[in-house]
Amino acid sequence: MYASTRLLTSDLVEATIGELKGTLGDQESFDYVVVGGGTGGNTIAYRLAEAGFSVAVIERGLSYEVGEPIVGAAPLGDIIGVGSNPLDSIPTVDFGLATEPQAGADGRKIHYTQGKCLGGSSALNFLIYHRPDKGSLKIWADAVGDESYEFDALLPYFKKSITFTPPNNNARPANATPVYYESDFTSNQENAPVQVSYANWSPSWSSWAAKGFEALGIKLTGAFNQGTLSGYHYSQLTTKPKDQVRSTSADFLYHAKDKGTKVN
Numbered sequence: 001m002y003a004s005t006r007l008l009t010s011d012l013v014e015a016t017i018g019e020l021k022g023t024l025g026d027q028e029s030f031d032y033v034v035v036g037g038g039t040g041g042n043t044i045a046y047r048l049a050e051a052g053f054s055v056a057v058i059e060r061g062l063s064y065e066v067g068e069p070i071v072g073a074a075p076l077g078d079i080i081g082v083g084s085n086p087l088d089s090i091p092t093v094d095f096g097l098a099t100e101p102q103a104g105a106d107g108r109k110i111h112y113t114q115g116k117c118l119g120g121s122s123a124l125n126f127l128i129y130h131r132p133d134k135g136s137l138k139i140w141a142d143a144v145g146d147e148s149y150e151f152d153a154l155l156p157y158f159k160k161s162i163t164f165t166p167p168n169n170n171a172r173p174a175n176a177t178p179v180y181y182e183s184d185f186t187s188n189q190e191n192a193p194v195q196v197s198y199a200n201w202s203p204s205w206s207s208w209a210a211k212g213f214e215a216l217g218i219k220l221t222g223a224f225n226q227g228t229l230s231g232y233h234y235s236q237l238t239t240k241p242k243d244q245v246r247s248t249s250a251d252f253l254y255h256a257k258d259k260g261t262k263v264n
């Protein structure tokens with residue numbers, strides 16, 4: 001059984017994923033319509049299509065590669081357009097929201113970045129790949145009376161969305177070698193959509209930050225993705241190891257397209 005995932009852009013131009021062609025006014029029905037091609041939406045759409053349903057994703061924005069050329073895909077571009085000043089926003093990829101004036105911030109309105117593009121906020125975020133901790137998921141599971149929300153139950157699903165590539169320690173500075181447990185990232189899912197790896201560089205201050213953490217009694221850990229967010233480490237990043245550009249939740253849809261838009 002085949003299912004097709006299609007992208008339906010908000011101006012009602014229907015297009016197969018990744019393409020900008022289609023017929024205005026065409027009628028088509030789908031088993032599911034997912035509104036919002038961001039982190040949650042793309043994941044759900046991909047899994048539904050994989051389970052054999054036909055799915056349409058309706059996304060309000062553009063592709064981030066178009067809306068924020070070059071810097072959108074470049075990891076260091078993540079600091080552009082996300083500052084606290086509401087004017088520090090890129091309207092082609094950001095909804096440009098701001099808080100009410102904050103008494104604790106001298107009455108300023110604070111910019112609240114939210115991705116308005118395929119990939120959603122995962123196209124604008126800081127690329128840090130972290131899982132929630134066991135305690136917070138336990139609170140959630142207890143609140144809804146469903147232990148399938150606990151960390152151990154969710155772990156296989158965290159793993160099956162990512163392809164992990166170990167750091168290129170030849171490219172990284174010698175004193176910036178990450179510690180991690182490869183088994184935290186491996187699953188029987190080959191070639192999963194979202195790429196998780198490490199940058200081929202490290203800021204010069206990071207080894208000094210490590211000394212500072214140690215001085216404060218904060219310990220180096222390789223277990224950040226085992227449900228315990230305590231300690232310090234070099235973060236895994238949602239970055240494509242081949243060219244070091246950003247990987248986002250849009251990769252679920254690109255992945256489906258690479259499979260010929262057919263997922264069985």
Ligand SMILES: Cc1cc2nc3c(=O)[nH]c(=O)nc-3n(C[C@H](O)[C@H](O)[C@H](O)COP(=O)(O)OP(=O)(O)OC[C@H]3O[C@@H](n4cnc5c(N)ncnc54)[C@H](O)[C@@H]3O)c2cc1C
Pocket residue numbers: 010035036037038039040041058059060061082113114115116117118119120121122124125126127128129130
């Ligand atoms: C600046 C910044 C840095 C961050 N850094 C990190 C980090 O390093 N690591 C980390 O894990 N998390 C980080 N986050 C948080 C993380 O990216 C978000 O929590 C996550 O992407 C939210 O997923 P979501 O599915 O809830 O929403 P989104 O990914 O934002 O998706 C919502 C989607 O819905 C679309 N949409 C909205 N309204 C409509 C509509 N009416 N019709 C159609 N489409 C619509 C939007 O355009 C968007 O694509 C960061 C977030 C920001 C903003």
